[in-house]
Amino acid sequence: MNRRELLKLAACSALISAVPLQRAFAAKPGKLIAATPLGLPQVILARALEDPELKNLIPERELLDWKDPDQLRAWLARAEVMVTATPTNVAANLYNRGVPVVLMNVNVWGTLGMLGLEHKGSLATMEDLAGRHVGVPWRGDMPDLVFRYLLGKAGLEVGRDVKVSYQSSPFETVQMYVAQRLDAAVLPEPMRTATRLQSLQFGQSPNELDLQQEWARLAGGEPLLPQAGVLCRRELLEKVPEQVAALQAAIGRAVDWVVGEPEAAARLGADRSPLSRQVNEGAIARTTLKMVNAQEARPDLESFFSALSELSSGFIGGKLPDAGFYHV
Structure with a gap:
């Protein structure tokens, strides 16, 4: 990435933050609106939303980009976004602050x-x-x-x-x-x-x-940190569990595709963001990616959260999330 590309990325982030929250989020029944930050979580979720099996079940899907947790919190609180890729501490913080969300999985384990x-x-x-x-x-x-x-x-x-x-x-x-x-x-x-x-x-x-x-x-332990995953609003899980199950499976296939086809994944990342193919490819090589269901990842998450909470309990909203946070 040269200086021009770096500035372009900064400008893109500024533009994202300037998008009015009053935009038409198309609250049509059956439409899935998801969100993601820039980076590999965006590549994974973009690929998952184009999964043929998911498209057959949910014909209308939209993927938005969020700039910061405050913007994401507003979207989730108003149910304008039902699914999002997010750092795991942001997910825990949202849950502990009363936003009705459920962590579906962890898929980024080292970035x-x-x-x-x-x-x-x-x-x-x-x-x-x-x-x-x-x-x-x-x-x-x-x-x-x-x-x-x-x-x-x-x-x-x-x-x-x-x-x-x-x-x-x-x-x-x-x-x-x-x-x-x-x-x-x-x-x-x-x-x-x-x-x-x-x-x-x-x-x-x-x-x-x-x-x-x-x-x-x-x-101690393995060189793995449960850093990012995907969450959904609880009502989506309660009303259409089959859609959540299909999305979970699609995310698993998307992660496998990114790991197995890094050049193609890097092209997808370049198409969706200011980041060049070369940057995306390097990021994939330096990031540990694997899809683990939230319930299975719970011991690792609690160990990670507990360690960092020694420095700042506000990092996750003051306490470890209870069982309701983890999708089985």
């Missing part, structure tokens, strides 16, 4: 990483960050909490061992990192791949650190 300036030395472990200046987008959100949790496990303290500055968006983090105003940056995919490619164009060869691998090393 966080770091880039480090080559001349600052090796970036093979979290311990290598000692003495460096790190940029982190979205203070208090998942990338920040995962990063700070791992810092603590590595015996490092913000302010004492590592300088951390926060940016309001990944775009600002990328700009500061590419300008070498940061020694390292915490970035989710696809921004990590886009920034890596941009750095290479500027003659920089960044070091990379996979935060899922560091989680396994420092906290």
Whole structure:
């Protein structure tokens, strides 16, 4: 991704936020309106909605893009959107705040990483960050909490061992990192791949650190973090359970397709967003994708939520979601 593409992505996000919420959401009986953030969750859900078996059952479908959780919360609260791809902590927060939603599945299990300036030395472990200046987008959100949790496990303290500055968006983090105003940056995919490619164009060869691998090393277990999935409003599950079952199956097939056909999936991503095919393909290679039903993923989710809630209980709305949150 070159600078023009990066700016185009930022402009696209701004346009999404400017779309009036009063738009006609076509509340026709039988029509399924879904939503997604930019990135691989968008590719998965876009593919699932075009699944032949799902199309036969639900002829009318629409996929919207949401910019931030506030916009998504408004759509879900007014039942203008019935299904959405979302980070798992956003889903838990919505549920704990009284929005009638059910988590259907988790399908993104690893998308966080770091880039480090080559001349600052090796970036093979979290311990290598000692003495460096790190940029982190979205203070208090998942990338920040995962990063700070791992810092603590590595015996490092913000302010004492590592300088951390926060940016309001990944775009600002990328700009500061590419300008070498940061020694390292915490970035989710696809921004990590886009920034890596941009750095290479500027003659920089960044070091990379996979935060899922560091989680396994420092906290134990597998290098898997239940980061994103798909939820639906409870009334959809209660009124048309067969549609939810068909969508769940279609999402499973879509995830398998993205993993098995990364070039085709990257083209679909490029068609639906400002992200180039090359960026989408790199993001797929650096992201762990597998479809796990919410009930089966519950132990992993509760372990993940509990760990990050040590830093901020508001991350998930103050408590672990109860059994009603998980679709069986």
